[in-house]
Amino acid sequence: MADEERAKRKREHLELAMKQTDGDNGFDEMELIRPALPETKLSQVDLSTSFLAHELKAPILIEAMTGGTDEAAKINEALSRIARDLGIGLALGSCSIVEKSPESLSSFTIARKVNRKGLLFANCSPTTPVRAIRKTVKGMRADALQIHLNAVQEMAMAEGDRDLTWLEHIGNIRMSCPCPIIVKEVGFGLDRRSVQRLVEIGVDTFDIGGKGGTNFAQIELERGGNDNHLSTLADLGLTTAESLMDLRGIKGINIIASGGIRTPLDTLKCLVGGANLVGMAGSVLKVLKQEGEEGCRAYLARFIEELRVLLCLFGCQRINDAKKVEYVLHGKLREFAEQRSVRHG
Numbered sequence: 214m215a216d217e218e219r220a221k222r223k224r225e226h227l228e229l230a231m232k233q234t235d236g237d238n239g240f241d242e243m244e245l246i247r248p249a250l251p252e253t254k255l256s257q258v259d260l261s262t263s264f265l266a267h268e269l270k271a272p273i274l275i276e277a278m279t280g281g282t283d284e285a286a287k288i289n290e291a292l293s294r295i296a297r298d299l300g301i302g303l304a305l306g307s308c309s310i311v312e313k314s315p316e317s318l319s320s321f322t323i324a325r326k327v328n329r330k331g332l333l334f335a336n337c338s339p340t341t342p343v344r345a346i347r348k349t350v351k352g353m354r355a356d357a358l359q360i361h362l363n364a365v366q367e368m369a370m371a372e373g374d375r376d377l378t379w380l381e382h383i384g385n386i387r388m389s390c391p392c393p394i395i396v397k398e399v400g401f402g403l404d405r406r407s408v409q410r411l412v413e414i415g416v417d418t419f420d421i422g423g424k425g426g427t428n429f430a431q432i433e434l435e436r437g438g439n440d441n442h443l444s445t446l447a448d449l450g451l452t453t454a455e456s457l458m459d460l461r462g463i464k465g466i467n468i469i470a471s472g473g474i475r476t477p478l479d480t481l482k483c484l485v486g487g488a489n490l491v492g493m494a495g496s497v498l499k500v501l502k503q504e505g506e507e508g509c510r511a512y513l514a515r516f517i518e519e520l521r522v523l524l525c526l527f528g529c530q531r532i533n534d535a536k537k538v539e540y541v542l543h544g545k546l547r548e549f550a551e552q553r554s555v556r557h558g
């Protein structure tokens with residue numbers, strides 16, 4: 214694809230993501246049981262955590278969004294300063310563009326210039342040439358590489374890929390990438406079987422990217438994509454809550470929960486459901502665009518403080534204690550979790 218077209222697509226994604234309305238992330242049907250006797254002190258609640266051997270001040274990740282254009286460089290620079298100041302993680306958008314436009318590399322490496330020690334992820338598609346990946350990972354000194362699975366988006370895009378055979382590519386990237394890899398979805402959720410197939414080839418870190426937030430089928434429809442299929446494509450996938458339930462019991466994996474996370478309570482529910490880290494893209498982008506860098510930093514700082522209050526109220530002194538919070542599932546989420554656990558034993 215021509216560089217100009219790719220850059221235009223990136224601009225359109227940013228614009229259209231801003232206009233998206235909230236979807237259903239499934240967490241309304243997960244009810245946490247709050248202990249009336251929490252036995253915690255707010256001053257002693259510690260939100261710090263370690264992810265891929267990196268220390269974070271809170272279990273939050275600003276998710277992959279952009280790179281490759283001048284506007285993207287400005288966004289990445291601002292997000293990187295925010296992540297540095299708050300001690301949280303940051304993933305950048307896909308580096309596929311670096312193959313054809315080597316000058317676009319600076320829109321990615323800027324993040325590392327600003328945030329020299331923070332947790333930083335590069336991002337690519339399964340078919341991004343290894344050369345572009347190595348160049349970006351090295352330039353960013355990335356701590357990990359996210360490989361995104363975006364099958365629904367590809368089908369929805371008029372110019373999208375129709376070849377969805379990715380497993381071998383992922384294996385090759387894993388073997389040649391100088392840092393750990395994370396496989397993620399982009400808003401349609403990860404299912405148990407796909408994760409197990411990836412575990413078999415040595416992947417152990419996953420980012421759910423579930424349904425309930427940014428919806429790329431809808432975005433592609435608005436860009437004038439492949440209208441014949443789109444009415445159904447926008448409804449496909451697992452919500453973030455369903456995806457989290459589907460991955461329960463898979464041993465030895467790290468989970469980032471993302472997709473439609475809008476509140477500290479959603480975040481706590483992700484931690485209770487087994488996530489190690491919680492990611493947000495669309496909601497952060499909206500605040501950044503509407504309230505600027507200061508506003509976005511203040512918003513995330515408040516978000517983290519509220520998470521601290523919630524942990525205290527639910528009797529958790531540390532992030533890991535969240536896994537002991539009791540919960541019940543209602544409605545569709547309960548049915549989903551029951552049927553999937555019967556089927557998987």
Ligand SMILES: Cc1cc2nc3c(=O)[nH]c(=O)nc-3n(C[C@H](O)[C@H](O)[C@H](O)COP(=O)(O)O)c2cc1C
Pocket residue numbers: 226227230276277278279305306307336359360361397398399400422423425426427471472473474492493494495496498
């Ligand atoms: C403007 C925009 C651009 C995105 N670009 C990428 C990308 O390049 N690579 C990727 O893996 N995910 C990308 N995503 C998906 C997010 O990383 C995330 O998985 C998804 O938006 C779900 O999170 P959300 O509901 O909090 O937005 C993008 C999201 C947005 C809003």
